Amino acid sequence: MARAASPPAARADWAFFLDVDGTLIDIADTPDAVHVDAALLEVLARLKRASGGALALASGRALAFLDSRLGTLRLPMAGQHGLERRDAAGRVHRRGTPPAAKAAMKQALAPVLARHPGLLLEDKGLTLALHYRRAPQLAAYAHRLMARLAAGAGAGLEVQRGKRVAEIKPAGVDKGTAIEEYLREAPFRGRRPVFIGDDLNDEHGFAEVNRLDGISIKVGGGRSIARYRLRDVAAVMRWLAAATKSA
Numbered sequence: 001m002a003r004a005a006s007p008p009a010a011r012a013d014w015a016f017f018l019d020v021d022g023t024l025i026d027i028a029d030t031p032d033a034v035h036v037d038a039a040l041l042e043v044l045a046r047l048k049r050a051s052g053g054a055l056a057l058a059s060g061r062a063l064a065f066l067d068s069r070l071g072t073l074r075l076p077m078a079g080q081h082g083l084e085r086r087d088a089a090g091r092v093h094r095r096g097t098p099p100a101a102k103a104a105m106k107q108a109l110a111p112v113l114a115r116h117p118g119l120l121l122e123d124k125g126l127t128l129a130l131h132y133r134r135a136p137q138l139a140a141y142a143h144r145l146m147a148r149l150a151a152g153a154g155a156g157l158e159v160q161r162g163k164r165v166a167e168i169k170p171a172g173v174d175k176g177t178a179i180e181e182y183l184r185e186a187p188f189r190g191r192r193p194v195f196i197g198d199d200l201n202d203e204h205g206f207a208e209v210n211r212l213d214g215i216s217i218k219v220g221g222g223r224s225i226a227r228y229r230l231r232d233v234a235a236v237m238r239w240l241a242a243a244t245k246s247a
Contacts, residue, residue: 007217007228010243012050014215015191017078017179017205018240020059020066022198023219026233027163029133030120036069043237045073046244053088053187058175058195058205060162062124063092081160081169081201082178083126087185095173096126101153105168108149127160129167142166161200175201176208183212196236197226 021027021034024044028034048055056076059066063079063086078085084094105128106121113119118135119142121128132142143159146166150157158171179195182188193214195205206216206226218226219236230236 004218004224004227004229007215007230007239010194010239011192012047012052012243013191014051014243015054015056015183015188015193016047016051016240016243017056017058017175017182017193017195017209019175019195019197019199019202019205019219020057020061022163022233023196023236024057024233030131034069040237041071041073043241043244044070044075047240048073048075050244051187054191056088056182056188058082058178058197058202060124060129060160060165060167060199060201062126064125076182078175078178078182080124080126081167082173082175082181083169085178085181087182088187093181094126095170097128097157097168097170098153098155101155101157102128105149105153109145112145127167127169129162129165131165133164136164139164163199167201174204176204179205179208196230 018024024040025034025036058078060081061079063077063084066077076086076088083096086092109121113121120131130142130146132138143166146159146168150159150168156171157168160167160169193209193212195209196217197205198219209216216226217228217230218224219230230239
């Protein structure tokens with residue numbers, strides 16, 4: 001397989017869709033141990049102005065968590081892999097795991113968490129994420145366990161793979177569908193889409209952007225259908241900053 005090239009220079013007339021963890025900020029040991037610095041907020045604010053507001057985050061994080069880290073910078077955002085989506089007008093659209101199914105799965109996971117303190121269960125509101133960052137040797141076990149719980153719930157659920165996480169979510173909604181929805185709306189409509197991500201759950205977004213002849217960018221190594229590559233978070237920041245020169 002040919003090595004993906006560096007992306008072309010960023011243009012302010014594109015529509016920008018950005019993953020967060022591993023793309024805009026470095027991965028932390030635990031979900032809450034992340035740091036959003038002033039330099040990142042300034043780049044995002046400038047990109048929002050330069051692009052006429054055609055900037056959205058597409059993250060596995062919940063909207064409430066993202067807002068808590070972004071301060072006064074309010075952006076369109078697709079959280080929890082597109083299950084909750086705030087459009088440019090500020091309207092929020094949500095689709096989630098049925099509460100009864102989620103409660104039953106949490107109950108089933110309680111003894112597992114007690115036996116394996118390296119596992120961490122995160123209830124994001126609309127999804128359940130089992131992190132094994134502190135116990136990578138349990139990767140296969142975690143994915144088998146979550147697949148079994150999703151299948152047994154009988155509620156149209158699936159397991160989304162990520163970096164050292166297995167996450168149960170409703171099927172048929174992902175970052176690709178979120179990008180598709182944004183591109184039907186102003187100010188994204190009619191623009192060439194860009195999506196930057198680093199994880200397995202970003203492949204849905206890459207697929208949608210490729211379908212539309214957009215700019216799909218994978219951060220870091222690993223197999224991907226993305227057409228371009230950037231080395232790390234710092235490289236992403238430099239690339240995005242090039243589109244903000246006029247802002």
